[in-house]
Amino acid sequence: MTFQRKPSGASLVKTVRDDGKWKSKYRKAVNMDGARILELCDGQLPLEELLEKHNRLYPANILSREDAEAFFDAAEKEEMVVRGAEKLRTDARIAGSYENYYPNHMTFELTDQCNYRCKHCYRESSPDLHKRLDTAKVKEYITALHENGGSVVEITGGEPMLHKDFFEIVDFACERLNLVAVLTNGYYLQEEALQRLLKHKKTLIFNISLDSHLPERHDKFRGKEGAFAKTINAMRLLGEHGFRYRVAMSVTPENNFDIEETIKLAKEHKATTFGYNHVLDFGRGEGLTSGERKADVEELKKRVEYELYIRDKYKDFLNMLTPEQMKSVKSTNCGIIHRTVTVGPEGEVRPCAMFSGDVIELGNIMNKSFKELFKSGIGNVFAAMPAPKEEICGDCKYLRYCANCILRGIKKGSKTPGCKWVEKTGVMKYVKGSPENRVCGNIQEPIQL
Known part of the structure; x- marks a missing residue:
């Protein structure tokens, strides 16, 4: 413990x-x-x-x-x-420390390079990008995270397996932390790779992206012919080797009613759990959400009823926040800065994956030590800051969009004169850049363990 x-x-x-x-x-x-x-x-x-x-x-x-x-x-x-x-x-x-908050969880985006061109990508990653996190600095921060009470890291990208030191970093993290999650499209997660990772089976957890049970729909969404076949094979191998893994689905109006069949496919391949999120209106994801805004009332009603049916029928398989976790989120916020941060491929530290480095400046691991980064006191501020909620926002028409998310609150509140949440929290004094600049589409819920 x-x-x-x-x-x-x-x-x-x-x-x-x-x-x-x-x-x-x-x-x-x-x-x-x-x-x-x-x-x-x-x-x-x-x-x-x-x-x-x-x-x-x-x-x-x-x-x-x-x-x-x-x-x-x-x-x-x-x-x-x-x-x-x-x-x-x-x-x-x-x-x-009783003086400063140190995170329990960190996400490392090892690279912005990816072999796919996903329509919703939160980094707008592609094969043409080549930024890489420095391996020595990643190790330094993993060590410091552990020494200061942290226990979980998520390794992502781009496609993290394209980082030349991917296996070295995973080995290092697994030897020190309780849980290490790898978020991958599954393309390179084949037999040889899994054989190298078998020794960490009790520590590793994988997150595999699958957006439909229909091969052509998944391939189109991911911008890569043959992506579906590679993902399914990775899922099969993970199941056969007894690894724990979550299947993660990004939902748009086009594939909304594919959720149940995709769940069945995940269960068939021995996935441990399944999670889905709707694509958000940032970066490449902005065009994909236009259908949500244009959908008529009857169509939206059908989607809501369908998802309520899914959540009831598959509640034991879906990766959802527990009532205790939801209570915590609603009472304060999701944990940005004081419980979790994200490190980008150039070393910039962000409150979460959805934030760009210039919205709230935290620093860079290339020129700041772990303790220097978290001794600023900003963690104490955000630990006490409530996310947008009805008790603060009342009947604001944007509450459904902003609820429980500080970034979305900043995005809407910065453009809404008299925003009650902005006025109550004083959040704008910590905002340096515009949230409109964020290249972000869908982002899955953090691994809930």
């Missing part, structure tokens, strides 16, 4: 690797009072001595025996602690 200190308290993260389930990551959060008492739990002190030590260290927050008993009852129920009559050994790793 990792105990990651935060200015708000602490996160406790534990990964279960042996049950084969996708949602195998345990995460609990406690406030500062809970963090202080839990950090003292080394398995060696009886409750009375633990209380005495706590109250001596924190005289402004004296904890009574009754309150301590109630806290540990709840903590034991949530699997944060184990109590016993004898001394216990703990392998918990304590990291992080």
Whole structure:
């Protein structure tokens, strides 16, 4: 278990690797009072001595025996602690800081090059682009992420397997972190590659893009003849070798009603889970969403009813946020900057994949160390910043578009005089560039574990 200190308290993260389930990551959060008492739990002190030590260290927050008993009852129920009559050994790793937020999760876009020209690509990647992340810097940041309580990285691109040091980077990450996700189109994920990655099977998770059960539709969407066949073969091999993987579908008006048949294909090839998202109106994706805006009411009603049917019938297979995760997103935000960041192929650090580096400037891994980057205090600001929601925005006509997303709130709010969310949060003081410049289409939900 990792105990990651935060200015708000602490996160406790534990990964279960042996049950084969996708949602195998345990995460609990406690406030500062809970963090202080839990950090003292080394398995060696009886409750009375633990209380005495706590109250001596924190005289402004004296904890009574009754309150301590109630806290540990709840903590034991949530699997944060184990109590016993004898001394216990703990392998918990304590990291992080009570002064600054350090992320638990980072996404590395190894390159902007891709062998496809996908219609919705959030980086507008193509075979003609050749930017590469520096391998030594990626390793430096993976090491620092681990040392400061982080446990998850996502490796993506472009097509990450086109980076010359792809296997070296994956090996390095798997040897240090609890979970490593590789987001790929599957074209190069064939037998030889999987043989090289078998040793990391318990740590690795793959995300494979599949946009229809119809070969011609998938190939057209991905801009590559034969893409469907390569993807299906990669899925078959992943299933045969027992790797965990998610099939991710990008949805437009053209393939909206392909979702169920694509789910069936994923299940047939032993996918662990399935996720789909609608293409967003950025970059190449902007043209693809025009059908959403022009669709008549009856057509939209059919789509909603279809998706409600899908979510009910396949709820045990779909990769969706849990009620607890949704509650967290709605109460604050998705975790940008304070829990997760994205690093682009030139080293620029962004709040998430959907942001360009010039909207909110965080720095660059090529000229800043991990701690320099996150000691700016901006993580503390965004940890407390609510995303657009009804309680703030009221009956605003843009709420359906902006809800729960800070970037979309910035995009609409910056052009909407009197935006209640912009005024309440003061977010524009942190915005340096225009969100209109972002080359972004669809982006899948982060790996939920």
